[in-house]
Amino acid sequence: MTQTLLPTGLTFHAVAEDGLRGANDIFRAALHIKPASDESWAILKDGYRADRTFGAFDGDRQVGTAMSFPSALTVPGGATLTAAGVTYVGVRSDYRRRGALTGMMRAQLEDCAARGDVLAVLHASEPGIYSRFGYGLTMLSRTVTVRSPRAVLRPEVPVSGVVRLLDQDEIVSTLEAAYPSLQSRVGAMARPSEWWAFVYRRRLHDEFTRVAAHYGAEGAVDGWVTYQVVGDESDDDPRGQPNLRVLDFQAADQGAANDLWRFLIGVDLIDDVVAYLRPTDDPIEEMLVDSFAVRSERDEELWLRMVDVPAALAARTYGTGEPVVIEVVDSLLPDNSGRYRVGPHGTERTTDAPALTVTASVLAMLYFGTYRAGTLAGIGQVSVADPAALPAVDRLFAVDRPAWNGTMF
Numbered sequence: 001m002t003q004t005l006l007p008t009g010l011t012f013h014a015v016a017e018d019g020l021r022g023a024n025d026i027f028r029a030a031l032h033i034k035p036a037s038d039e040s041w042a043i044l045k046d047g048y049r050a051d052r053t054f055g056a057f058d059g060d061r062q063v064g065t066a067m068s069f070p071s072a073l074t075v076p077g078g079a080t081l082t083a084a085g086v087t088y089v090g091v092r093s094d095y096r097r098r099g100a101l102t103g104m105m106r107a108q109l110e111d112c113a114a115r116g117d118v119l120a121v122l123h124a125s126e127p128g129i130y131s132r133f134g135y136g137l138t139m140l141s142r143t144v145t146v147r148s149p150r151a152v153l154r155p156e157v158p159v160s161g162v163v164r165l166l167d168q169d170e171i172v173s174t175l176e177a178a179y180p181s182l183q184s185r186v187g188a189m190a191r192p193s194e195w196w197a198f199v200y201r202r203r204l205h206d207e208f209t210r211v212a213a214h215y216g217a218e219g220a221v222d223g224w225v226t227y228q229v230v231g232d233e234s235d236d237d238p239r240g241q242p243n244l245r246v247l248d249f250q251a252a253d254q255g256a257a258n259d260l261w262r263f264l265i266g267v268d269l270i271d272d273v274v275a276y277l278r279p280t281d282d283p284i285e286e287m288l289v290d291s292f293a294v295r296s297e298r299d300e301e302l303w304l305r306m307v308d309v310p311a312a313l314a315a316r317t318y319g320t321g322e323p324v325v326i327e328v329v330d331s332l333l334p335d336n337s338g339r340y341r342v343g344p345h346g347t348e349r350t351t352d353a354p355a356l357t358v359t360a361s362v363l364a365m366l367y368f369g370t371y372r373a374g375t376l377a378g379i380g381q382v383s384v385a386d387p388a389a390l391p392a393v394d395r396l397f398a399v400d401r402p403a404w405n406g407t408m409f
């Protein structure tokens with residue numbers, strides 16, 4: 001692995017196997033969390049792959065870390081593309097703003113390109129960090145808070161199966177076997193064994209976490225809610241009840257979602273049910289007699305970096321309308337820069353004059369149909385040579401249903 005030396009004196013390269021625990025300590029400290037216990041690390045280490053874990057080093061001392069796991073994303077039209085799930089990014093507080101993240105991002109993206117990851121995706125701790133590296137916010141979700149004592153499902157909401165709490169030792173095997181059949185929604189991602197280790201197995205070990213699974217008409221698991229119950233520290237009312245936080249809510253269809261919501265609002269001794277990462281089109285308000293029992297906040301769900309722009313553009317399908325030439329400017333991965341003709345029958349490189357010019361980051365915002373080109377042009381993010389191209393791009397990139405990832409990492 002080649003080492004890149006920046007003027008800061010830091011070097012950037014993959015972390016040796018025996019440096020992974022130190023890398024995890026750096027990440028946790030950056031988020032103000034104490035190091036993992038030996039027992040917890042014994043689980044967490046299965047989430048790491050040394051060849052996908054990058055470090056920033058000052059001499060021999062590691063001062064920053066960024067890892068990824070191998071995954072795949074379902075794109076509009078149904079194809080799945082290889083995707084690096086980038087996570088566990090952190091820099092020691094005494095080395096911040098010296099280019100540690102910049103060097104790791106460059107090394108990681110070059111590595112993703114070399115190993116054939118078409119996409120890279122992440123959840124950002126702060127929205128100001130990643131667009132400079134070509135990431136763009138590509139999917140939105142919402143955090144839904146349902147005031148449980150006030151929530152009553154409308155009587156016509158159908159029942160489609162049964163909900164059963166899983167025993168702790170059957171959770172991972174049951175969910176891991178069922179998840180692939182839920183992965184078809186545009187935006188969904190594969191959950192490899194690394195993900196199950198650092199998200200589920202770690203959480204089940206470290207925190208009191210329960211899973212209620214939905215069994216559909218065929219008797220197979222077709223959805224679940226994974227949740228924890230925690231006190232609300234902001235609530236001064238000594239008689240207040242704790243809140244139920246839903247960390248993973250998967251449902252093959254609305255029938256499974258109905259039954260799982262019915263289960264959640266039926267749990268006793270709960271003030272609020274707070275469900276994170278819900279799709280923007282979750283119809284929970286319409287399912288309740290009193291829709292005022294629901295509060296909802298917009299969340300920035302997933303950031304996308306198109307590592308291989310030609311492959312990513314070629315893999316998705318497009319709506320109807322006239323083809324449009326889009327110029328892409330990508331300073332970090334310059335092979336992506338160029339002009340692409342995008343039309344109902346696919347994409348090709350071209351030398352024709354562009355109607356629109358975008359950065360890699362803005363192209364990522366358009367890719368899953370979450371944002372309209374006209375809106376982004378209106379706020380200065382798209383350079384427009386031909387205004388007629390804006391509605392044409394909106395028709396081409398439109399999707400039937402909002403893309404939704406639904407996987408935290």
Ligand SMILES: CC(=O)SCCNC(=O)CCNC(=O)[C@H](O)C(C)(C)COP(=O)(O)OP(=O)(O)OC[C@H]1O[C@@H](n2cnc3c(N)ncnc32)[C@H](O)[C@@H]1OP(=O)(O)O
Pocket residue numbers: 030031064086087088089090091092095096097098099100101102103122123124125126128129132
């Ligand atoms: C996918 C995930 O894991 S998300 C979790 C990310 N980790 C965290 O939030 C943990 C706490 N924060 C940190 O560890 C660090 O501050 C990091 C990783 C966010 C940034 O690391 P640094 O080494 O300081 O970044 P670096 O010096 O390379 O900064 C590059 C540029 O990004 C900017 N930047 C860095 N962090 C931020 C931020 N949080 N908000 C806005 N801009 C930022 C810098 O100002 C700099 O801008 P410039 O190029 O115009 O000068």
